[in-house]
Amino acid sequence: MSKDKSQETIPYSILELATVGKGVSVSDTFKNSLKLAQAAEDLGYKRFWLAEHHNMVSIASSATSVLMSHIAGGTKSIRVGSGGIMLPNHSSLIIAEQFSTLAHLYPDRIDLGLGRAPGTDQTTAQAIRPDRMQAVYQFPQELEQIQKYFSKENVNAKVRVPIAEGINLPTYILGSSTDSAHLAAKLGLPYVFASHFAPTHLFEAFEIYRREFKPSKFLKEPKTIACINAIVADSNEEAERISTSMIRMLIGVLTGRLDYMQPPTAMTPDLKAVVENPALQRMMAYAFAGDKAMVSEKTKQFLEDTQADELMVVSHIYDYEDRLKSVTLFAELMKDLNAVPA
Template structure:
């Protein structure tokens, strides 16, 4: 059986903005968190592309990755991920080729096919570029060519980028990404931190379709996990109410700035909203150290994942730091 100490652990950060804060503090916190988990032995620190969301400061993903890589020394830094329909592949290849050139051996590029935005934001991002999720497989192949060795007949190159071999991950919250990642022999990161329903089927599809490639000889699965760890179960349940409120706001189309925890969610949500928030956090790990350990052992027994990447949406930054400390202590055994 796979044990927690046998796998890699990593961090996914959205640079959350507090109700009483601003994007500057959120970005500085992101760097401090990256340094914190680097000291604790985490493998990678990823940030995600989101647009038109007042509670998330990680929209300019490549720029933020440069800031994080410059302020750390060993941890891998990357995108979890870049939503490729929003961008021309050449532009992303140049950005991440530049990052890899500046910070060799430390950059990851996770690619997603969802737009990550509403139709109005998508139009603002793309204007006349008719990017579509249907283009995703071809766009991934184009990206691989830009990072590979230059060929004699190659008319367009990414500079920097050519020959850098930036590791590409396929991200997914459905079966499409799982199948594509398997067929291309690429590592697969499943977004179970917000879409846990398809988890087991996606892993099965990925492993069944896996074809060895130049980058992987066997499947590699990373799972996103919401982490709300504290020194006691009661404390963790209390702190988790901030995360519940944020997803409730997402469902309602309200502001996504972080809200302080509350003693009870009763009266804040309707029954169907409580169910929807519960579904969103279906894979969440909430509790004190022993509860967290038990929950993660069950997850690993069920999935045999190779790596877990954790997001911790807590209002007070000190609580987020402690949450990752508790996990690191469990990981060390």
């Protein structure tokens, strides 16, 4: 696989939403998330990140830092992080306290990914924090405040998070537009793009980030992570069947009719017709469903096109065993791609 920048292998990671399937309890969903993280650790995945969402019956990762502790406590080496914490929903001081606590509990394993989107609808966002829009505009300042809490130099400040001072806790900027690219570049922080559901500005954002990047004490050169959806099965037909759960979930997002993740069905002509909807096509631009050979080829092309330094994978799959199989096959194809000389 050609790599323009270096001979380094491409790390691969998982973004988890603790997706709740129809007829599956939240408790079992959390148990399955932990089992998946344990399997991912054994399969060579670098990170297991959890995303903050609210007021969605199909997503149970709303208390992100709490669930991170559950995952980190049940694993040994895989990095556990937020993908991300939606900072305008929170106090910077509280996030600094929560994540420095996690970093002490699980040394050198915690990542803090920060975004500015609400992770929910506007009515719920208002319920979370009535002054949220003001906090959105203050996102750069709030982010820098967290970094101050993490610094040893904050020891003489009037407001401190003593357990955070000098902590080893990498911070990542998440985005789905070009605004976040400018900010990540300015602050010299790694940049993660949500191309798994909002791919429109992916290439423009990466170009801006790399062009404007300023080295910092955190990072000497640009670092990018790109996200894809991947469903890998033993055959293309089986992957297509499994993917119907994801397709119905995305339709629910687009129509505002959110529901639990549905069990997979055959790909009907009606569902195929819906998939051709332009809005759904845009959202699924980087949704790869197929056997290992097909997904490998699409993943290889994606990495060559984006020159991403790391790949993060989302898999909306109803059945845990199907998801475990997909995660296993994806790890195999990444190891194969990384083994090919540039």
